[in-house]
Amino acid sequence: MIKREMYLKKLRASYDSELIKIIIGVRRSGKSVLMKQIIDELKEKGIREDHIIYINFEDYDYIDYTNPKEFNKYVKDKIKDKDKYYLFFDEIQNVEDFQRVINSFRATLNVSIFITGSNSKVLSGELSTYLAGRYISVKIMPFTFSEYFELQKSKHIEKNKDEAFLEYVEWGGMPQIYNSTNEQERKMYLRDLYNTVILKDIVERNTIKDVNLLNRVIQFIMENIGGVISANSITKFLKSDNVTSSLDTILNYIEYITNSMIVSKVNRYNIRGKSVMTLLEKYYLADLGVLQLKSTSIEKKTGGRLENIVYNELIARGYDVYIGKTNHGEIDFVVDNFGDRFYIQVADYLSSDEVIEREFGAYRSVADNFPKYVITMDKINYSRDGIIHKNIIDWLLEK
Numbered sequence: 001m002i003k004r005e006m007y008l009k010k011l012r013a014s015y016d017s018e019l020i021k022i023i024i025g026v027r028r029s030g031k032s033v034l035m036k037q038i039i040d041e042l043k044e045k046g047i048r049e050d051h052i053i054y055i056n057f058e059d060y061d062y063i064d065y066t067n068p069k070e071f072n073k074y075v076k077d078k079i080k081d082k083d084k085y086y087l088f089f090d091e092i093q094n095v096e097d098f099q100r101v102i103n104s105f106r107a108t109l110n111v112s113i114f115i116t117g118s119n120s121k122v123l124s125g126e127l128s129t130y131l132a133g134r135y136i137s138v139k140i141m142p143f144t145f146s147e148y149f150e151l152q153k154s155k156h157i158e159k160n161k162d163e164a165f166l167e168y169v170e171w172g173g174m175p176q177i178y179n180s181t182n183e184q185e186r187k188m189y190l191r192d193l194y195n196t197v198i199l200k201d202i203v204e205r206n207t208i209k210d211v212n213l214l215n216r217v218i219q220f221i222m223e224n225i226g227g228v229i230s231a232n233s234i235t236k237f238l239k240s241d242n243v244t245s246s247l248d249t250i251l252n253y254i255e256y257i258t259n260s261m262i263v264s265k266v267n268r269y270n271i272r273g274k275s276v277m278t279l280l281e282k283y284y285l286a287d288l289g290v291l292q293l294k295s296t297s298i299e300k301k302t303g304g305r306l307e308n309i310v311y312n313e314l315i316a317r318g319y320d321v322y323i324g325k326t327n328h329g330e331i332d333f334v335v336d337n338f339g340d341r342f343y344i345q346v347a348d349y350l351s352s353d354e355v356i357e358r359e360f361g362a363y364r365s366v367a368d369n370f371p372k373y374v375i376t377m378d379k380i381n382y383s384r385d386g387i388i389h390k391n392i393i394d395w396l397l398e399k
Contacts, residue, residue, distance in 0.1 A: 002143070002151050002175075004034050006316060008041070010138050015042065016084065016112055020102065020131055023116040025140035026261040026286040027197055030175050031116040032056065034140060035088050038114065042086055052086045053078050057094040068097045075105065082110060089115045093122055103131060118201055120259045139261075141316040142287045143173030145309070145396040151178060165393050169305055172289025173312075190289050194262075201260035208256070213238075213245055217253045221263055221283050222294045226304035228280045262286050266311065269322035269334045271366055282323050284311045302348040302377075306392060307332060310346050310375060313396055326365045342371040346392075350378050360387055 011021055015038070023031050039052055053075060055062050065071040079085055087105060092098050092115040105111055115122075143151065145168050152159055155178075159167070171177055174193065177186055198214065208214055220234050231250040238245055258265045266282045285291070285308055314321045314335055324331030324343060333344040343366065345359045360382075363372045372387045375395055382389040 001033065001037075002147050002154070003037060004030060004140070004147070006144075006318075007034055007138055007140055008037060010318065011038065011136075012041070014112075014136055015045075015086075018106065018112070018134070020106060020135040021112075021114040022122065022135050022137040023114065023140055024120060024122055024137060024261065025116075025118070026142070027118045027201065028174055028176060028193055029140050029142045029286065031118075031140055032090050033175070035090060035114060035116060039086075039088065047086060050080075051083060052088070054088040054090070056090040058091045066095050068095060068101050071095055071098075072101050072104065076109075079109060079111075085109065085111045087111050087113045089113070091116060091118060093117045093119050099131075106131070106134065118197075118261065119205065120261055138318075139315060141173070141312050142289075143175055144313055144316050145173070145393070148173050148178070149397065151175075161393050161397065165396075169288065169302075169309070171292070172287040174287050174289050177289055186289075187292050190292055194290055194293055197260050197262050201262075202256045206252075206256045208253075213243065213249070214253055214256075216241075216243065217250065218257060218263070219294055221257070222285065222291060224304075225284055225291075226282060226307040229283050230280060258283075262290070264311070264315070266321060266323050268325050270325050271331065271334065284308045286312070303346070306348060306375075306377070307346045309396070310344060310392070314344075324366075326362070329362055329365075331362055331366065340370075341368075342373065345372075345374045347374070347376045350374075350376055350382050350389075356382065360384060363387055 007023075014021055023034060025031050035054070039054065042052060043049065055065060055071075055074075057066060065074050075087065089095075089098075089102075092102070095101065102113060102115065105113060145165065148168050149161065149164050152164055171186060174190070177189060180186055180189070198211070198218075202208060202214065203211055216238060217234055220237055221229060231247050231254060234250050234254075235245060235247055238250075254265075257263050262285070264284050264286065266284065268280060288305055288308055291305075311321060311333065314333065318337075320336040322334040322336070324334040331343050332346045335342050335344060343363065345362055347355060347359050350356045350359065359374045359376075366372065373395075374382070374387060374389045375392050376382075376389070377392055378389070379391055
């Protein structure tokens with residue numbers, strides 16, 4: 001088991017805090033494993049097992065406790081003294097009216113609470129109202145390349161980092177995908193994951209009737225990762241394929257898809273105007289492995305895949321990420337770190353003077369002194385004019 005240190009270190013200082021620890025992420029990205037790693041660390045600190053209460057609401061054994069009154073009673077019956085208890089609730093979105101119950105535990109009991117959810121709306125609505133200023137959240141991603149590479153070493157699999165990276169680009173970072181080396185088994189696993197997300201986190205949650213249309217929208221996004229996508233462009237594509245749908249329906253479907261966290265929406269940032277724009281967003285997949293379920297020539301383009309990997313790495317490292325807009329074009333990523341900023345351009349290879357000019361020249365209209373990077377698969381260092389060039393594999397393996 002790989003210890004997910006980049007997330008644990010964000011949470012350790014709050015293990016005993018009254019702040020509610022919220023871990024969100026797409027299904028099977030490792031939320032339950034992270035919870036169990038936290039529990040192991042608490043036990044190592046001397047916390048008694050009978051003071052740790054864990055419920056996985058995907059487990060049928062706990063189906064009765066998805067009722068808020070039964071949930072409340074079950075937990076309170078487990079608490080026998082006034083010492084601190086540690087409460088772990090996995091896939092909390094399955095509990096009806098969970099926001100009120102969680103807030104009640106926080107307000108009336110001596111507890112430290114950890115919850116996970118596979119829907120970004122866990123952090124919205126009533127929960128954010130009840131818990132304003134009383135929670136911290138961590139978004140967990142599938143394995144980063146460095147975690148995947150560590151996994152390969154732990155299994156004594158002899159691959160150099162270039163070979164490993166090609167496999168990672170092809171299959172993504174879902175932790176369980178590497179339990180098998182059989183291509184058919186891997187695809188079956190990814191198909192099952194995809195269908196579970198579609199059914200449980202999108203169709204059932206939003207009572208969608210036209211599942212075929214939903215799948216078409218997702219497939220369009222998969223074919224255009226790293227490209228500008230709008231509801232209008234999807235509607236036009238569907239119309240060209242003799243499928244008619246309203247703009248409002250497509251907008252709703254995009255929202256449902258991003259809420260499931262299988263896809264992330266990235267807003268634009270006007271670098272000169274210093275403002276976030278909500279038009280012409282880009283979309284990236286939580287994991288590239290699902291592209292195995294789509295085999296058109298469009299999605300095989302390397303550039304979009306590399307952008308996707310860089311985006312997911314930045315999110316895993318805890319940054320806020322935007323698409324940069326300048327007067328003369330676009331910067332792939334504007335990355336914010338509590339007020340500090342840096343910029344990233346991503347390309348597959350700097351294969352010609354024209355490509356070099358395009359990637360480095362994109363920064364010409366960015367007048368500030370924040371760090372600027374160009375990340376590619378090249379092994380030769382093309383750094384120039386204060387702009388840092390990095391090989392993507394080296395960058396992903398940096399501590």
